[in-house]
Amino acid sequence: MSEYLVRRLAFSLTAMLGVITIVFALLHVTGDPAALLVTQDATRQDMERIRHAYGLDQPLSVQYARFVERVVRGDLGYSYRQDVPVTELIAGHLGATFELALASLAVAIVLGVALGMAAAVRRGSGIDAAAMTVALFGTSMPSFWLGLLLIIVFGVKLGWLPVSGYGGLDHLIMPAFVLGGFYAAQVSRLTRTSLLEVLDQDYIRTGRAKGLRARVVLFKHALRNAALPVLTVLGLSFGQMLGGAVVVESIFAWPGMGRLAVQAVLGRDFPVVQGAAITGAAVFLAVNLTVDLVYGWVDPRLRSAGQQA
Amino acid sequence: MKGVAPMARSPWRTVVALVVGAALVLAAGGAGPTQAQTPRTLTVAVGADIDTGDPAKSTGLATIAVLANIYDTLVHRDADLNLKPGLALSWRAVDPTTWEFKLRRGVKFHDGEPFNAQAVKFSFDRMLDPATHWPGAGSLRLIKTVTAAGDDTVRITTSEPWPLMPRFLGYYGMIVPPAYLKQNGDDALVRRPVGTGPYRFVSWVKDDHVELQANPDYWGGRPKIGRVIFRVIPTDAPRVAELLAGSAQLAPLLPPELFSALQTSSKTKLVVGKSLSVFFVIYNLVGIPKDKPLADPRVRQALNYAIDKKAILASVMHNVGAPVATFCTDVMAGCDTSVPPFPYDPNKARALLREAGYANGFDFSISGTSGTYPGDRDIVLAVADQLNRVGVRTKVDITEVGVQLKAVLARQLPENGWFTRFTDFFGISSIIPLRAFYSPGEWSQWRPGSDPFNQLVEAAQAAPDEAKLAQISKRLQLMYKDQAPAITLFGAPNANGLTRDLTWTPRPDLEIDVAGASWTR
Numbered sequence: 001m002s003e004y005l006v007r008r009l010a011f012s013l014t015a016m017l018g019v020i021t022i023v024f025a026l027l028h029v030t031g032d033p034a035a036l037l038v039t040q041d042a043t044r045q046d047m048e049r050i051r052h053a054y055g056l057d058q059p060l061s062v063q064y065a066r067f068v069e070r071v072v073r074g075d076l077g078y079s080y081r082q083d084v085p086v087t088e089l090i091a092g093h094l095g096a097t098f099e100l101a102l103a104s105l106a107v108a109i110v111l112g113v114a115l116g117m118a119a120a121v122r123r124g125s126g127i128d129a130a131a132m133t134v135a136l137f138g139t140s141m142p143s144f145w146l147g148l149l150l151i152i153v154f155g156v157k158l159g160w161l162p163v164s165g166y167g168g169l170d171h172l173i174m175p176a177f178v179l180g181g182f183y184a185a186q187v188s189r190l191t192r193t194s195l196l197e198v199l200d201q202d203y204i205r206t207g208r209a210k211g212l213r214a215r216v217v218l219f220k221h222a223l224r225n226a227a228l229p230v231l232t233v234l235g236l237s238f239g240q241m242l243g244g245a246v247v248v249e250s251i252f253a254w255p256g257m258g259r260l261a262v263q264a265v266l267g268r269d270f271p272v273v274q275g276a277a278i279t280g281a282a283v284f285l286a287v288n289l290t291v292d293l294v295y296g297w298v299d300p301r302l303r304s305a306g307q308q309a
Numbered sequence: 310m311k312g313v314a315p316m317a318r319s320p321w322r323t324v325v326a327l328v329v330g331a332a333l334v335l336a337a338g339g340a341g342p343t344q345a346q347t348p349r350t351l352t353v354a355v356g357a358d359i360d361t362g363d364p365a366k367s368t369g370l371a372t373i374a375v376l377a378n379i380y381d382t383l384v385h386r387d388a389d390l391n392l393k394p395g396l397a398l399s400w401r402a403v404d405p406t407t408w409e410f411k412l413r414r415g416v417k418f419h420d421g422e423p424f425n426a427q428a429v430k431f432s433f434d435r436m437l438d439p440a441t442h443w444p445g446a447g448s449l450r451l452i453k454t455v456t457a458a459g460d461d462t463v464r465i466t467t468s469e470p471w472p473l474m475p476r477f478l479g480y481y482g483m484i485v486p487p488a489y490l491k492q493n494g495d496d497a498l499v500r501r502p503v504g505t506g507p508y509r510f511v512s513w514v515k516d517d518h519v520e521l522q523a524n525p526d527y528w529g530g531r532p533k534i535g536r537v538i539f540r541v542i543p544t545d546a547p548r549v550a551e552l553l554a555g556s557a558q559l560a561p562l563l564p565p566e567l568f569s570a571l572q573t574s575s576k577t578k579l580v581v582g583k584s585l586s587v588f589f590v591i592y593n594l595v596g597i598p599k600d601k602p603l604a605d606p607r608v609r610q611a612l613n614y615a616i617d618k619k620a621i622l623a624s625v626m627h628n629v630g631a632p633v634a635t636f637c638t639d640v641m642a643g644c645d646t647s648v649p650p651f652p653y654d655p656n657k658a659r660a661l662l663r664e665a666g667y668a669n670g671f672d673f674s675i676s677g678t679s680g681t682y683p684g685d686r687d688i689v690l691a692v693a694d695q696l697n698r699v700g701v702r703t704k705v706d707i708t709e710v711g712v713q714l715k716a717v718l719a720r721q722l723p724e725n726g727w728f729t730r731f732t733d734f735f736g737i738s739s740i741i742p743l744r745a746f747y748s749p750g751e752w753s754q755w756r757p758g759s760d761p762f763n764q765l766v767e768a769a770q771a772a773p774d775e776a777k778l779a780q781i782s783k784r785l786q787l788m789y790k791d792q793a794p795a796i797t798l799f800g801a802p803n804a805n806g807l808t809r810d811l812t813w814t815p816r817p818d819l820e821i822d823v824a825g826a827s828w829t830r
Binding site for chain 2 (some may be wrong): 044045046047050080081083084093144151152156159162163165166238250252253259260262266268
């Protein structure tokens with residue numbers, strides 16, 4: 001297991017280096033931060049001064065080497081635009097993103113698994129059709145559209161929920177529903193497929209033949225075995241959510257990582273973009289690693305396979 | 310100003326706004342519950358957060374718009390940009406290169422520190438110190454020294470005569486407290502701004518909100534509204550939804566797609582202010598060979614005659630904004646508004662093209678943006694369509710603004726035209742020609758350009774007074790129309806959403822001046 005962990009960690013670090021290299025290259029090729037930082041009154045000297053101050057007049061290789069060296073030391077630099085440490089900016093946004101991601105994950109699990117189970121158990125019935133239609137809507141409806149519809153209905157028309165912003169639980173409901181709803185749709189389809197497969201297995205038939213109650217068969221025997229692919233998707237989804245949900249965060253004015261990253265990209269605030277990319281990659285890889293470990297808990301077969309290896 | 314990324318709107322937001330504009334109109338029609346009965350707190354739904362609380366760290370529009378409530382400048386500008394006493398009661402030129410400012414006495418910073426000539430000197434020295442990296446330093450580069458002569462007199466010397474300096478100091482040059490900075494470190498203002506302005510800083514949660522409290526001791530009188538919250542909502546449609554729900558009362562700078570939602574609701578109104586921004590399609594004349602169509606001023610004029618500005622304003626901008634004749638708007642000092650815009654005259658356009666030897670038109674391309682300026686993509690597509698109608702086969706390339714500006718600065722724009730917006734926050738008619746069309750200028754695409762035009766631009770900068778500036782400016786405007794280095798379009802909209810119980814006057818410089826706001830009931 002520990003060898004496996006080391007291998008995974010090495011892989012993760014390589015992947016992160018790849019991410020930051022790509023981000024670095026793309027940013028430096030496409031835009032000039034000095035052009036976006038100064039006003040139209042700036043002279044050539046002003047821009048040269050800014051480029052010099054941020055080391056942008058150095059060869060790319062030198063900038064890259066310095067950048068990697070700093071990252072290794074845990075120093076993500078200062079934001080060009082806000083003049084505060086990038087780590088401070090990220091720390092300030094990670095909490096909101098985490099909160100939204102957790103709430104959305106809960107929505108995805110509860111809604112997704114419930115719909116998927118209902119559809120699988122009542123296969124071919126009206127419930128199945130209804131559940132899968134809801135899932136279809138969930139996947140195909142753009143989140144900005146769903147978000148704005150909810151705002152108009154619950155925020156403006158009914159006045160039940162705050163239109164946007166970060167604050168109490170009431171602020172969390174609409175964004176979590178929109179973000180979680182999207183993933184719930186995927187989860188429900190997957191739960192249904194996976195559960196149908198399991199329900200066809202011999203041991204389920206055996207269980208039923210033994211006279212076990214339907215509920216016990218479903219929850220204790222079927223669901224646990226059907227959970228593995230669902231868990232994979234949930235893990236990936238959670239990783240994506242933690243990377244920041246740009247659209248949902250923008251519509252609901254949620255001060256998370258997605259917004260931080262997009263603003264930084266548009267303003268060519270290189271250190272912040274790089275910092276956000278590194279954080280996103282790290283979080284994503286960490287979540288994946290966790291999911292792998294959870295597999296072992298859900299499916300003892302994997303655990304023993306790991307021990308044998 | 311190009312440093313507008315904080316205000317830049319990502320492309321999809323335009324789509325969102327368009328789609329949702331219609332839905333909001335429907336929502337606005339019905340009667341939702343009124344949540345707020347004349348709230349004491351004014352909530353302003355802004356599209357972008359401040360970058361910093363320190364005025365010497367940023368020239369970002371979103372930052373200045375809010376900080377203008379916390380800090381004062383020496384010169385104050387009223388809503389029509391007339392110069393009024395600010396922290397300075399009066400000013401005069403002692404000699405061509407020295408200005409003397411008499412300061413207001415008895416003013417205190419929000420932390421109790423007294424305001425005086427030393428604070429002015431400190432603020433300017435700090436701002437202009439190259440180590441500060443203030444992005445606006447270029448605008449004030451003529452300032453050589455700032456000296457305190459006693460407690461209430463400041464002398465500013467310039468490297469050359471600079472008669473228009475007070476206009477610049479009506480926008481730049483916010484005064485900061487020296488003792489506070491010395492005590493708390495040079496970056497203390499970044500997170501906790503302290504000024505002399507009408508509002509005191511209370512709190513700032515990054516990307517969420519900035520809260521201010523009225524300064525009861527303000528030299529200009531206590532503001533009517535006691536508490537103000539600037540809430541950051543990056544998408545425009547929810548900003549309007551907040552107004553309709555009553556949870557915000559002011560949403561500045563909205564895009565045209567959302568105007569009708571505000572106009573149809575019984576709870577909101579659209580308030581349009583004057584504009585210091587002009588939309589252009591600037592011709593790419595960098596090293597242009599003589600045999601190219603755009604080398605001929607008749608062709609450059611022809612394209613101006615081909616554009617029906619009023620039709621674009623009606624279809625894209627909901628009739629907000631007015632055609633602009635040259636490079637200045639009516640609110641800029643020295644702008645002659647009697648110079649008429651090019652009329653829409655496609656026949657004249659075709660005749661000029663024929664005369665220049667392009668009876669069959671020619672191929673033309675424009676670099677545009679999407680979601681950077683309000684209505685940008687739609688405007689440039691409409692322009693292309695109208696040019697096609699007179700035989701100029703126009704192709705539009707939509708580019709991300711950072712990529713576009715990089716090409717512009719390197720003078721390597723692949724297209725023949727650069728769609729952009731130039732803004733002059735100082736409100737002086739000779740500034741945009743200096744930035745956009747003066748050949749040696751950073752952004753100029755008119756190279757080598759016209760010597761007489763360049764000389765006139767230089768003369769305008771050195772105009773000894775505003776009367777003389779107006780004279781030169783008029784000649785410059787006429788020469789601009791004759792040479793036509795751009796297709797001149799119209800002023801960028803300064804359109805703001807308000808709930809009906811709020812009175813507030815938009816400023817041309819886009820500062821969100823809440824000290825002048827009040828409740829009507």
